Amino acid sequence: MAAIIVRNLDDEVRRRIKERATANNRSMEAEARAILTSAVSQNRFVDAWLSLTDQLRSDANGVPELDLPARSLPRDLDLS
Numbered sequence: 002m003a004a005i006i007v008r009n010l011d012d013e014v015r016r017r018i019k020e021r022a023t024a025n026n027r028s029m030e031a032e033a034r035a036i037l038t039s040a041v042s043q044n045r046f047v048d049a050w051l052s053l054t055d056q057l058r059s060d061a062n063g064v065p066e067l068d069l070p071a072r073s074l075p076r077d078l079d080l081s
Contacts, residue, residue: 007033 022032 018032018036019029021036022029025032025035027035
């Protein structure tokens with residue numbers, strides 16, 4: 002396993018990690034590990050979701066399959 006040192010960590014960030022660790026019944030190290038793991042795992046989920054739903058958003062030529070309704074200008078607002 003690799004080790005990482007974070008220099009110049011703001012005191013407020015350290016305090017908030019400590020609070021989260023206490024709330025989650027973890028050490029600060031375990032909480033920081035969970036935060037980092039979550040931060041990098043989230044991108045994989047979004048990329049996978051976008052890839053899977055790409056076929057729903059457009060056809061093979063990149064043209065949307067759903068017709069969007071025409072938009073109109075907003076109505077005038079009378080505040081009198």
